[in-house]
Amino acid sequence: EAQVTQNPRYLITVTGKKLTVTCSQNMNHEYMSWYRQDPGLGLRQIYYSMNVEVTDKGDVPEGYKVSRKEKRNFPLILESPSPNQTSLYFCASMRGRDTQYFGPGTRLTVL
Amino acid sequence: GEDVEQSLFLSVREGDSSVINCTYTDSSSTYLYWYKQEPGAGLQLLTYIFSNMDMKQDQRLTVLLNKKDKHLSLRIADTQTGDSAIYFCAGGGNTGKLIFGQGTTLQVKP
Numbered sequence: 001e002a003q004v005t006q007n008p009r010y011l012i013t014v015t016g017k018k019l020t021v022t023c024s025q026n027m028n029h030e031y032m033s034w035y036r037q038d039p040g041l042g043l044r045q046i047y048y049s050m051n052v053e054v055t056d057k058g059d060v061p062e063g064y065k066v067s068r069k070e071k072r073n074f075p076l077i078l079e080s081p082s083p084n085q086t087s088l089y090f091c092a093s094m095r096g097r098d099t100q101y102f103g104p105g106t107r108l109t110v111l
Numbered sequence: 112g113e114d115v116e117q118s119l120f121l122s123v124r125e126g127d128s129s130v131i132n133c134t135y136t137d138s139s140s141t142y143l144y145w146y147k148q149e150p151g152a153g154l155q156l157l158t159y160i161f162s163n164m165d166m167k168q169d170q171r172l173t174v175l176l177n178k179k180d181k182h183l184s185l186r187i188a189d190t191q192t193g194d195s196a197i198y199f200c201a202g203g204g205n206t207g208k209l210i211f212g213q214g215t216t217l218q219v220k221p
Contacts, residue, residue, distance in 0.1 A: 031207060097142055102155070
C-alpha cells in the first residue's frame, strides 16, 4: 500500500530539547516536503526536497532543519524547540502533479 | 510576498452545489491545486489545474481559473454529507515551493 508514515504521531516536549520527527515514503517519489498547520493560517511549507541531497527552504524554515540522505526518508529536526513551534506537522511526497500523498500528521506541543 | 486567500466557511444543503473560492497573488504559479482535509487526517489531493487552462472537470468537481483576476474556484456538484471537510487551495511553480490558503470549512446540512 502506497503511504507516507510519520513518527511520532503525538509528542509533548520541553523548550530546548532536541527532537526529530521522521517521515518515510514507500513510493520512490523524488519530491518530499514538510508543512506545519496552525489554526487560521492553513498550511505553511517549512522545507522541501526535490531529490536526494537537495533541500530548499519553504516559507517558514526558521528553527528547523532537514536532511535527505536517501530517497525514502526526510526527517524534520528541531534543534532547540520553542513554544511557537507547537503545531500540527505534515510530511508529503509527490510524483508529477497528480500523485501526492500526505502523512497522517504529528501533533507537537512544546512547553 | 506570495499570498493565497480563501473564505473561511461555507454552508450548503445536501444536493446543492458548493462553490469554494480562492484568490492568489503570485502570477508565476504554474499549477493550482485543491485539497480536502477530513477531521483528524492529512490532506488529500482532489485536483489541480495548469495556469494555461481555464477549466477542468473531474466527475463532480469543476475547477475554474480566471488568470486575469487571479481567481480560482472549486465547484462540487450534488454536495453530499461526506463532502464536509476543510478545503485548501494552493499555488506552486516548478521550483517545488507551495503556498496554501487558510482553508475553507465546508459544512453540508442534511
